[in-house]
Amino acid sequence: MSSAIPLNVGITRSAVSGAADSPKRVLLAEPRGYCAGVDRAVETVEKALEKHGAPIYVRKEIVHNRHVVETLRERGVIFVDETDEVPEGSVVVFSAHGVSPMVHSSAAERSLHTIDATCPLVTKVHQEAKRFARDDFDILLIGHEGHEEVEGTAGEAPDHVQLVDGPDAVDNVTVRDENKVIWLSQTTLSVDETMETVQRLRERFPSLQDPPSDDICYATQNRQTAVKAMAPECDLVIVVGSRNSSNSVRLVEVALGAGARAAYLVDYAREVDPAWLEGVRTIGITSGASVPEILVEGVLELLADHGFGDVQPVTTANETLVFALPRELRAARA
């Protein structure tokens, strides 16, 4: 069964590049794929496996990518939903999306040896939630209900945080003091939709404070910017990523919003339907922040077999950020 999400919404205008006599080409978004937080989280599990041997337990998917999870599972990682599934005294890694203080406590109660792979940029949002809760603000957390990151952040200050799941949820928000309200956000949202939500919140609460710095992380923003740059020229955009990857799904939406005639999400090259390529001249390719490059290479090879061998990079930023491994594994990286 294909896991492609058919988000082609039937935009009818023709792209300039759609002329039948123009050459077939691929526009390849740069940056794409692994961000610094995902790179660190995956390496954390690999180093933990080397140091402690299998099995290693990981609470939730270490990052939201099928291939990464299946590969680690084959190497001896056991993924669990909660720490009470981990045998007492075992090693457990917390995923890049972060956990609430309750999860830390429950792991401590079971004498688990924890390694925290929470992305430092998620930890930053946790710190903001704690700080503004201490100052007794109402915190409006913009994010997707049920997403692990949102659960972890909200868990830092459950009495102060309210989830706002998009612009339409704004009408339901109530606060104690309109002069002590701040918004924070999940790190992997659509920048444009989040700004729309903030605008609507501000119409209701004119004194609404902004976060001290951007919560939507550099990687999410950079990948959306690159897609926006190439999408207007694309008959089709293929985003490599998993359905449960928030930032990957956002890339499909951003591509369509920026003018791509169709956009699909695939985990693997084998999910690309040849029918999508009919009458198409320019294909944009990108990948979510949890996607290893080997999966993009697979899609490029498949497209080359269909005559799309001309690959042109569309570069909008160069990323150099690298995060240190969790303290207990730093020696392993050296």
Ligand code: SF4
């Ligand atoms: S997408 Fe952003 S917040 Fe999430 S792991 Fe990557 S760098 Fe960290």
